[in-house]
Amino acid sequence: MKIGIFGAGHMGGAMIKGWINSKQFDPSDIVVKGGSHKTANELQKKLGFTLTDSIKDFLRCDIIYIAVNPSIVMTVITDLLPIVKEKQIPIVSISAGVTLAEMSVVLGPDYPLAHAIPNTPVQINKGTIGISYQNQLVDNARNLIDMSFNYLGKTIETNEDLLGIFGTLAGCGPAFVDVFMEALADGAVLHGMDRKTAYEVTARMVSSTAELMIATSKHPGELKDQVTSPGGTTIKGVTALEKNGFRFAAIDAIDTIMKTD
DSSP states (O other): EEEEEEEOSHHHHHHHHHHHHTTSGGGGGEEOOTTOOHHHHHHHHOOOOESSSSSGGGOSSSSEESSOOGGGGGHHHHHHHHHHTTTTTEEEEOOTOOOOHHHHHHHHHTEEEEEEEOOOOGGGOOOOEEEEEEEEHHHHHHHHHHHHTTTTEEEOOOOOGHHHHIIIIIIIIHHHHHHHHHHHHHHHTTTOOOHHHHHHHHHHHHHHHHHHHHHHHOOHHHEEEEEEEEHHHHHHHHHHHHTTTTHHHHHHHHHHHHHHH
């Protein structure tokens, strides 16, 4: 499989790293067209993918990703049209704000399209990817899109109008977890643990707790109840979180982003 991608910024770069990290792609099989910020040039020196300035080089790709600023998605789509129309190369936009319907106006109602929102853990093949498919998408195009994403993490199909909240939760959420982990580690440092150990213990605890929830399919409240013995230390800590508005702060962070968008 040969993958083409427009844009090698934070998300595009993370996806490129993930594909190469999966060991399923030769770096030369990934064709990248960067932007004016030259981030693709620096990344290419490290990873060895094919960097091009010619849109014609995307003719040899099996699938094309668009990972550019939403303001230029339609420009990229328009530029691609003469190249991809005959071969019907599947196109996946990972840019928010431009819908499948809008892209279909240029490419046509039957063109194989998908709209996806990944998060940065795709770079270590642990991403969570929300995806919506064009209604008329044929099976072979969908299988190709799914296969390329499967190397990057877990794909979850959702309605396109929910990709916004999906992106907020999966995309912004890691920053909230990072703040939480930093705060927990600070608490451990306050009581004598060295910072390196505090960060490792915190990260492993958060990772394994998340994996336990996924593996058991249990409600997070049920898992919490399993470690909050009556009158014990954990319930006292949970009470302190409640006293300081921990739950509301998390809900309000998501709500604030959605209202801003």
